[in-house]
Amino acid sequence: MSSDTITARRPGALLQRRRAEAAGWLFVSPAVLLFIVFVAAPFVFAIALAFLEWDLLTPPQFVGLANFEQLFTDPELPQVLWNTFVFAIASIVTHLVFGLLLALGVNNLISRSIGYFARVAIFFPFLISWAAVSLLWKYVLDPTFGYVGQYAAMFGIELPNFLADPAWALPAIIFIDLWHTLGFTFIIMLAGLQTVPSELVEAARTDGATGWQIFWNVTLPLMSPTLFFATIITFIGAFQIFDPIQIITKGGPQGSTTTIIMYLYEKGFQAFDMGYAAAVALLVFVIIMGVTLLQFIGRRKWVHES
Amino acid sequence: MTTIPLAPPVPGDDVLVALEKAGRRKSRRRTPGGVVVDVVLVVFGILMISPLVWLIVQSLTVPEFAFASPPSWLPIPFTLQNFADVLDYMPFFQQFGNSLLLAAISTAGALLFSILAAYAFARIDFRGSRLLLVIMLSALMVPAQLVIIPIFIMMRQVGLVDTLASLWLPALINVFQIFFLSQYFKTIPRELDEAARIDGAGHLWILFRMLVPLSAPAIAALAILGFEASWNGYFGPLIFLSSPENMTLPLGLVTLQNGFGAAPAVVVFAAITMVVLPLLVVFLAFQRQIVESVASTGLKG
Numbered sequence A: 001m002s003s004d005t006i007t008a009r010r011p012g013a014l015l016q017r018r019r020a021e022a023a024g025w026l027f028v029s030p031a032v033l034l035f036i037v038f039v040a041a042p043f044v045f046a047i048a049l050a051f052l053e054w055d056l057l058t059p060p061q062f063v064g065l066a067n068f069e070q071l072f073t074d075p076e077l078p079q080v081l082w083n084t085f086v087f088a089i090a091s092i093v094t095h096l097v098f099g100l101l102l103a104l105g106v107n108n109l110i111s112r113s114i115g116y117f118a119r120v121a122i123f124f125p126f127l128i129s130w131a132a133v134s135l136l137w138k139y140v141l142d143p144t145f146g147y148v149g150q151y152a153a154m155f156g157i158e159l160p161n162f163l164a165d166p167a168w169a170l171p172a173i174i175f176i177d178l179w180h181t182l183g184f185t186f187i188i189m190l191a192g193l194q195t196v197p198s199e200l201v202e203a204a205r206t207d208g209a210t211g212w213q214i215f216w217n218v219t220l221p222l223m224s225p226t227l228f229f230a231t232i233i234t235f236i237g238a239f240q241i242f243d244p245i246q247i248i249t250k251g252g253p254q255g256s257t258t259t260i261i262m263y264l265y266e267k268g269f270q271a272f273d274m275g276y277a278a279a280v281a282l283l284v285f286v287i288i289m290g291v292t293l294l295q296f297i298g299r300r301k302w303v304h305e306s
Numbered sequence B: 001m002t003t004i005p006l007a008p009p010v011p012g013d014d015v016l017v018a019l020e021k022a023g024r025r026k027s028r029r030r031t032p033g034g035v036v037v038d039v040v041l042v043v044f045g046i047l048m049i050s051p052l053v054w055l056i057v058q059s060l061t062v063p064e065f066a067f068a069s070p071p072s073w074l075p076i077p078f079t080l081q082n083f084a085d086v087l088d089y090m091p092f093f094q095q096f097g098n099s100l101l102l103a104a105i106s107t108a109g110a111l112l113f114s115i116l117a118a119y120a121f122a123r124i125d126f127r128g129s130r131l132l133l134v135i136m137l138s139a140l141m142v143p144a145q146l147v148i149i150p151i152f153i154m155m156r157q158v159g160l161v162d163t164l165a166s167l168w169l170p171a172l173i174n175v176f177q178i179f180f181l182s183q184y185f186k187t188i189p190r191e192l193d194e195a196a197r198i199d200g201a202g203h204l205w206i207l208f209r210m211l212v213p214l215s216a217p218a219i220a221a222l223a224i225l226g227f228e229a230s231w232n233g234y235f236g237p238l239i240f241l242s243s244p245e246n247m248t249l250p251l252g253l254v255t256l257q258n259g260f261g262a263a264p265a266v267v268v269f270a271a272i273t274m275v276v277l278p279l280l281v282v283f284l285a286f287q288r289q290i291v292e293s294v295a296s297t298g299l300k301g
Helices: A005-008 A013-049 A066-071 A077-107 A112-129 A132-138 A147-154 A169-193 A200-205 A209-220 A224-239 A245-250 A260-270 A274-302 B012-021 B032-059 B083-088 B092-123 B130-139 B144-157 B167-172 B177-186 B189-200 B203-214 B215-231 B235-241 B248-254 B265-285 B287-297
Strands: none
Touching: A005 B092, A013 A274, A013 B092, A013 B144, A013 B177, A013 B189, A066 A112, A066 A274, A077 A112, A077 A169, A077 A224, A077 B032, A077 B248, A112 A169, A112 B032, A112 B287, A132 A169, A132 A245, A132 B032, A132 B248, A169 A224, A169 A245, A169 B083, A169 B189, A169 B287, A209 A224, A224 A274, A260 A274, A260 B144, A274 B130, B032 B265, B083 B265, B092 B130, B092 B167, B092 B177, B092 B203, B092 B248, B130 B177, B144 B167, B144 B235, B167 B235, B177 B215, B189 B203, B203 B248, B203 B265, B215 B235, B215 B287, B235 B248, B235 B265, B248 B265, B265 B287
């Protein structure tokens, strides 16, 4: 029985109720105030901004739907969205496949010291800032300075200048991102593997199932909540990729690595076209909201819940 | 930087149990397949850390001999001069201090306000609490880049651009933390509150003397992740900070290698090493807690 039903019968219950109300609002008030100032108000402001033309120097001008018209006719935007989705999908596939394989490997390891080494080596890059990671990889992949190109040259192979080649720059960023954030997916997958009851695996083995059959018919279905979670979280993170692109390629060469947030940054904080940047940001919001809602529906459909 | 709250797959402890278990499972026979897995993991691990080893080696090499081909994996001839040179090109320790201050204020402040709000949502039945929580949670879908534009304009109006306050003020509200903590508080039996209240305890006592200590693992996990996100943040500092003496380390590093008076590559590498090495020490010392916090909250910064 909850305390409310007891107190409700006592005299002075109303007073107590009021005090609880006051206490509740008192405790949330700092958070609510901060929420209004730094989330809710800026959100409303951003929507309003999308109807303005404003360079922050001259007074803002109301332009109606002009920014949205520009958004739908922007000749650069299809390429930008393509780059962003290619990056996001490649990111999901590579992270999930490598993360799962590594987690399976570490989970079945015999040597404890190898487990320790693998965990440190796979996870540590995730903790390094994108700034440091980006600068480092800019040199690693440099044809003359970097050891990748140097070793290739020793074997007489001439590698492309990955970060300066429009065909290779985006794949190179995908690769760098994999190196940086694989540790996260690996840990999530390792956690997911622990949800697979070992009795089920043992039972399948006793029934004569091969390792592959066990993986495909037992482990994978039982891991589906984790795989789903990892897919969504990787997508949302990848869709907003910005730091390595701004630092390494600045969106180039020839716009081959300009992703949506990089584009937003160029419009808003380099060209100071605040209204159009807000319209681009709203597009990002709509896409992320769509994926988030999709995951609520998809979860019921595809995920095996025990 | 947006995160979506989803139920974490399993508590973080299980990962650690699994990691500890690796190597204790004596029942499993050493099969040829098992050896292959060992070898593959070792090779993969070496490839993963090779850029970091190369980084540290170059930063310890005399500039004329660094980045040599074929690559050298030992710092020959050895020097520490590159590290001294870093200080000529950037106010490293000033920026280190800025990063530390920003991460400390953001993390501690956000946690304090999250703890207070989470207590109200988990323990006090006040009118409108459910609606309020739904509104706040729906804001998790709003990308940080959408609200940063108006916040930038706001900060310009009040003259806070190019100060650390422009970064830690918006960081004080963290809806994910509020949600995560209120869920955690709800797992603590309410009977404990009732017992404390009969003994004359008030809300603050119940929260800070009882719930907070009982939630220490969750709070520690959020603190680690919050600190990490703030320490490594780049987008915010890039937009708000412009003077080198006000910059945080990530922005300082990037500024070091471009623009006017860009530093030589070895000096950039020495600066990166000065950021990465302390981090490695912290990671090796607190590996359990760090891995656990990532596994238990499933957050990506």
